Each structure stands twice: as structure tokens, then as C-alpha cells.
Amino acid sequence: MSWIREGELNLIEKLSANILKAGPMPKHVAFIMDGNRRYARKRQVERQEGHTQGFDKLAETLRWCLNLSIHEVTVYAFSIENFKRSKDEVDGLMELAKQKFIRLLEEQCFLNVCFAYTSRHEIANAVGEMAWGVEQGLIKSSDVSEALLSRCLYSSNSPNPDLLIRTSGEVRLSDFLLWQTSHSCLVFQSVLWPEYSFWNLCDAILQYQLNHRPLQKARDQHREGQALQQHEADRACLADLLQHHGNGKPLDAQRRREALLNYTASREERVQDFLGALQHKRDSFLTDLTSQAALA
Amino acid sequence: MAIVYEFVWQVLHVLLHIHRTLITWFRIRLRNWNGRLWSRALTALIVPMALSFPNQKNIVPAPGKRVDRRYRWGADGKSLEKLPDHIGLLIAEEEPRYTDIANLVVWCMAVGISYVSVYDNYGVFRRDNSRLMDEILKQQQELLDLEGSKQLCVEFLNNGTDKQDQQVLSCQSVLKVLSPDDGKLRIVQAAQQLCRAVEQRDKTSKDINVTVLDSLLRESKSTPDPDLVLKFGPVESTLGFLPWHIRLTEFILTRLFKTLL
Numbered sequence: 001m002s003w004i005r006e007g008e009l010n011l012i013e014k015l016s017a018n019i020l021k022a023g024p025m026p027k028h029v030a031f032i033m034d035g036n037r038r039y040a041r042k043r044q045v046e047r048q049e050g051h052t053q054g055f056d057k058l059a060e061t062l063r064w065c066l067n068l069s070i071h072e073v074t075v076y077a078f079s080i081e082n083f084k085r086s087k088d089e090v091d092g093l094m095e096l097a098k099q100k101f102i103r104l105l106e107e108q109c110f111l112n113v114c115f116a117y118t119s120r121h122e123i124a125n126a127v128g129e130m131a132w133g134v135e136q137g138l139i140k141s142s143d144v145s146e147a148l149l150s151r152c153l154y155s156s157n158s159p160n161p162d163l164l165i166r167t168s169g170e171v172r173l174s175d176f177l178l179w180q181t182s183h184s185c186l187v188f189q190s191v192l193w194p195e196y197s198f199w200n201l202c203d204a205i206l207q208y209q210l211n212h213r214p215l216q217k218a219r220d221q222h223r224e225g226q227a228l229q230q231h232e233a234d235r236a237c238l239a240d241l242l243q244h245h246g247n248g249k250p251l252d253a254q255r256r257r258e259a260l261l262n263y264t265a266s267r268e269e270r271v272q273d274f275l276g277a278l279q280h281k282r283d284s285f286l287t288d289l290t291s292q293a294a295l296a
Numbered sequence: 297m298a299i300v301y302e303f304v305w306q307v308l309h310v311l312l313h314i315h316r317t318l319i320t321w322f323r324i325r326l327r328n329w330n331g332r333l334w335s336r337a338l339t340a341l342i343v344p345m346a347l348s349f350p351n352q353k354n355i356v357p358a359p360g361k362r363v364d365r366r367y368r369w370g371a372d373g374k375s376l377e378k379l380p381d382h383i384g385l386l387i388a389e390e391e392p393r394y395t396d397i398a399n400l401v402v403w404c405m406a407v408g409i410s411y412v413s414v415y416d417n418y419g420v421f422r423r424d425n426s427r428l429m430d431e432i433l434k435q436q437q438e439l440l441d442l443e444g445s446k447q448l449c450v451e452f453l454n455n456g457t458d459k460q461d462q463q464v465l466s467c468q469s470v471l472k473v474l475s476p477d478d479g480k481l482r483i484v485q486a487a488q489q490l491c492r493a494v495e496q497r498d499k500t501s502k503d504i505n506v507t508v509l510d511s512l513l514r515e516s517k518s519t520p521d522p523d524l525v526l527k528f529g530p531v532e533s534t535l536g537f538l539p540w541h542i543r544l545t546e547f548i549l550t551r552l553f554k555t556l557l
Contacts, residue, residue, distance in 0.1 A: 022305035124506045127487040131494045131501035141491035175543040
């Protein structure tokens with residue numbers, strides 16, 4: 001069994017893929033892979049078998065996504081059991097995965113796997129990081145914004161998912177990417193994850209294409225609103241600053257504009273420094289973790 | 297070759313649109329036809345049942361249609377195994393239909409839902425809530441024969457005070473009018489508040505966790521998270537509806553109002 005299935009699409013599937021690709025395609029798809037246990041019950045096999053099938057299905061789905069030019073996939077390993085196997089199996093699998101991941105990297109694809117993840121914790125953590133930035137004197141509390149919060153999430157290196165698919169007929173988000181999917185296309189499909197087919201994926205992408213324009217409009221509108229809010233916040237901060245540190249004389253329009261531009265520039269610089277420090281903190285954490293693992 | 301694929305794609309999408317339009321048209325026609333049949337059947341069957349319910353001794357036995365409706369819906373609600381505590385109505389339509397939304401709110405109230413939230417992603421309801429309120433009061437009168445707003449309280453988010461809690465307790469249902477500002481922006485404001493506390497050394501960054509953030513975002517301790525969200529409109533998305541609060545919410549995504557009413 002190979003980690004990423006080598007099999008290519010058959011002729012009809014290839015044709016359909018090409019037709020779909022004529023329209024707008026999602027660049028980042030998120031999957032809530034639900035239904036492994038139900039599948040096992042349905043087939044009257046062990047639960048573990050359901051998870052194994054689910055695991056294989058993930059590999060197959062990644063191959064389909066690659067063929068559909070979807071270069072980033074995030075999956076919610078719904079329970080940690082999804083990846084529970086014997087130690088030998090895990091070691092063997094990880095070695096194979098490492099080889100295949102290198103190939104994935106060559107094809108410039110990203111797979112994000114959410115293990116033991118909840119969105120609320122992620123958001124609270126991001127707020128904590130910003131508070132850390134304030135503690136360190138890197139940013140001010142007034143620098144906190146929606147954009148900055150997004151940059152502090154674990155998913156900061158990825159764009160927001162364009163499409164969120166949940167299988168098995170459940171219609172909940174279950175604490176998965178609540179912040180990031182606020183303007184994503186939601187598709188709830190009743191098929192169980194181990195039974196997921198290429199056509200199910202095409203159906204979801206069709207839904208995305210049908211919703212593409214109104215969602216784009218909603219996203220643009222939201223972004224404009226954000227920019228406006230940021231502008232207003234900058235003005236308010238500037239006014240505050242001038243009141244406290246100014247010489248009492250009101251500024252003319254030109255000076256005010258310049259002062260606002262300066263304030264915005266300095267805020268952006270502070271934010272960049274903070275994000276750099278945050279990245280460094282996270283990298284050090286990972287390095288320490290891997291070096292500890294190597295020693296063990 | 298690319299041109300051929302693009303052509304086929306265009307044809308496919310045109311067919312899909314036609315398919316959707318036809319289905320919607322049929323469903324509306326079927327509903328209207330069925331609706332007339334059903335309402336006559338129900339009136340014939342249920343009016344005598346409603347009048348004979350034992351726990352309605354203290355009601356003036358005027359068999360007006362509105363009173364029957366109120367008790368029929370109330371009975372419907374009680375007969376269900378589990379009612380959601382909080383229903384969200386997500387209006388993703390370009391031009392919201394106030395009468396239909398008001399109807400929905402009144403029905404939710406009548407069936408016994410304690411909290412109803414109305415949301416649209418343009419913030420129209422929040423900005424101009426008087427029109428919605430008037431419509432709701434009007435429908436309350438028409439459908440349920442309730443005077444004034446004695447059974448319905450309207451609450452806006454960000455107004456969480458103890459006084460509000462007391463007021464809420466005396467109401468049968470609470471209506472919340474929401475906008476995108478109550479979603480991500482509210483989370484950002486809570487984050488700013490916590491960071492200010494850190495700036496003033498009232499808190500440290502390590503004190504910030506899900507519980508702390510949740511208590512800030514829960515404007516009133518008694519308000520539950522939405523159990524169910526009904527989305528109306530052509531867009532399959534939450535469109536910024538209360539991201540923090542919807543972690544376990546069930547979604548019913550419908551395209552058109554008319555198919556539900």
C-alpha cells in the first residue's frame with residue numbers, strides 16, 4: 001500500500017476533472033472526515049478496520065485533489081483513533097509517508113492534519129500570543145485587529161479554506177476552523193468517509209463553483225469593512241496620541257494626513273516585528289521538541 | 297482543447313441553474329397546493345382537539361382561529377422530544393423579506409423556543425431594527441392574538457448587564473438581532489480588552505484561555521449557544537455568523553424561504 005496512491009484517474013474522471021477546471025477551483029479544501037465508525041458498523045467489521053479504510057481514503061482523496069490542482073488540503077482527524085495503529089505499523093507508515101511527503105513538497109502541495117484540535121483553543125491561543133506581544137512591549141493593545149489575530153492562528157501560513165466538506169451527514173462544524181471558514185463554501189454530504197468517491201468530490205466542487213461569485217462578493221465586502229475599521233481605529237489612536245502628547249495646537253488637514261500615514265506605518269512595523277518574534281518563538285519550540293525526540 | 301472544456305463547463309452550469317429553478321418552482325407550486333389542502337384538513341381535525349386540552353381551563357373559550365393556532369403550535373412544541381433552546385435565522389438573501397422573517401420568529405416563539413437570533417451579513421437588521429420589530433409585532437397580533445410585546449423581549453448583543461438578565465427572565469422568548477460585528481469584531485474587541493488588562497498588569501498572557509475568552513463573549517450567562525441555525529438564501533456559508541458560538545450548532549441550509557413556509 002502506498003501512502004499517496006499512484007493510480008491516475010480513468011478517462012471519464014479525467015474528462016470531468018478538465019471540465020471542472022474550466023471554472024473557478026478552490027485552492028484550499030478542508031475535510032471533516034467523519035463516518036469511519038458507522039462504516040465499520042455497516043460492514044460489520046472492527047472499528048479499527050473502519051479507520052484503516054478512512055486512512056486509505058484520505059490517501060486517495062489527496063491524489064484526486066492533486067489531479068484537480070487543489071494544492072492545499074486540511075483534514076480534521078476526527079478522533080485520534082483515526083491514526084492509531086501498532087508501533088511497527090506506525091514506524092513503517094511514517095517512513096513511507098516521509099518519502100511521499102518529499103514528493104508532495106516537490107509538487108508544492110500542503111497537507112495540514114489537525115490532531116486533537118479545537119478551534120476555540122486555537123483562537124484563545126492566538127489572543128494569548130498577542131497578549132504575550134503586549135507583555136514583551138512589541139505591540140500595543142490598540143494594534144490588535146482581525147488581521148493580526150488571523151496571523152497568530154496556527155493556520156497563519158495558509159489561506160482560509162475555500163471549501164469545507166463534511167461527510168457522514170452530520171451538519172455541524174464541531175469546533176473545526178470556526179474562524180477560518182466564516183466565508184467558506186460549506187458542503188455537507190451524507191456519504192460515509194471510507195465510501196467517499198471522486199464524484200462526491202466533484203459534486204462538492206460544483207457547489208463551490210455555484211457559490212463562488214456571491215461568496216467572493218461577501219468576502220470582498222468583509223475585507224472592505226475591515227479596512228475601514230482599521231482606518232477608523234488608526235485615526236482614533238492618533239487623536240488620542242495628539243491629545244496626550246501634542247502641543248495643544250490643532251493640526252491642519254495636510255499635517256493630519258501625514259501624521260495618520262506615519263502612525264499607520266509605525267503600527268505596521270511594530271506588527272511585523274511582533275510576527276517575526278512569534279515565528280521565532282514557534283520555531284524554537286519545534287526545534288526543542290524535535291531535539292528532545294531525537295535524544296529519547 | 298481548453299476552449300472545448302470551457303464550453304462544456306458553461307453548458308453544465310446553465311443546465312444546473314435551469315434544474316435548480318425548475319425544482320424550486322415545482323416545490324413552491326406543490327407547497328401552495330398542499331398547503332391549502334393541509335390547512336383545511338388540520339383545521340377540521342385539530343380545532344376540536346385544541347379546545348379539549350385539559351391544561352387550558354383558564355383560557356377564555358373563544359374559538360378564534362388565532363387562539364387555536366397559538367395552542368396548537370404550543371402543543372406541537374410540547375409534543376416534540378427535544379426543542380432547541382436557541383435558534384438562529386441566518387438570512388443570506390440580498391433583499392430580506394421582513395414579513396416572512398417575522399412569521400418565522402413568531403412561530404419559533406409560539407412553539408416554545410426561548411432564544412431566537414436573526415442575522416444578515418449586511419447588518420441591515422441591526423441598523424434598521426425598527427422595521428423588523430414592527431413587522432414582528434404585527435405578525436404576533438395577526439397570528440397569535442398577542443397584544444404588545446408582553447411575551448417577547450428584544451435584546452441587542454453587547455448590552456449584557458444584570459438588569460438585562462432580570463428583564464430576560466420575565467420574558468417567554470428573547471429575540472436577538474445580530475450582524476457581522478457581533479462575530480469576529482466582537483472577538484477582536486474581547487482580545488483588545490484582555491490585552492489592555494495585560495498592558496495595565498492586571499493580567500498576564502498566561503491567564504488567557506478558552507474559559508476567560510468565553511466569559512467575555514457570552515454577553516449574558518443565561519444565553520445558550522445556538523443549537524440550530526436555519527440559513528435562507530442562495531449562499532452556502534455561515535457568512536460570518538458568530539464564529540465563536542457555533543462550534544456545535546446544527547445547520548440547515550435552504551435556498552429559499554418559500555420552500556419552508
